[in-house]
Amino acid sequence: MAELIKLNNPIKINGSDVTELKYDIEKITAENLCEADARASTGLAAKGIQNMNIAEFNTALHFYLGCFAIIACDSSIDIEDLKRIEGRDSNKIRMIGQSFFADSAEEADTEDTTNSTQKQSEDSSEATAESTTKGQKASKN
Numbered sequence: 001m002a003e004l005i006k007l008n009n010p011i012k013i014n015g016s017d018v019t020e021l022k023y024d025i026e027k028i029t030a031e032n033l034c035e036a037d038a039r040a041s042t043g044l045a046a047k048g049i050q051n052m053n054i055a056e057f058n059t060a061l062h063f064y065l066g067c068f069a070i071i072a073c074d075s076s077i078d079i080e081d082l083k084r085i086e087g088r089d090s091n092k093i094r095m096i097g098q099s100f101f102a103d104s105a106e107e108a109d110t111e112d113t114t115n116s117t118q119k120q121s122e123d124s125s126e127a128t129a130e131s132t133t134k135g136q137k138a139s140k141n
Helices: 030-046 059-071 088-140
Strands: 003-013 016-023
Touching: 003 088, 016 059, 030 059, 059 088
Parallel strands: none
Antiparallel strands: 003 016
């Protein structure tokens, strides 16, 4: 589902001043993810900066993923346009890309909690059944 960010500093894209950008992280493709990772790695390496290899902490990767989420909503925008964004607007784009990982982490937490709760429930049901069986055997003796 497309969302909107408002820019503090308008940027000129295709000859027009742009103050808002639509984005949709659900439209980020596997190819976009790989390209974002490659851009983040090679861009930093060329400047002698070591890349953070853990995706959830890689701010350059987050920025490029944010760019691809924007481009997915408007293919007339080029990644080079978005690299000209200034100030806190660049952080807004980075946060879009970061949310790509945050949502999946929340889903994993939910799945882990659900699985853990189900396991605990199953374990306590088994323990209750076992206890009842033992109690019945003891009362017969």
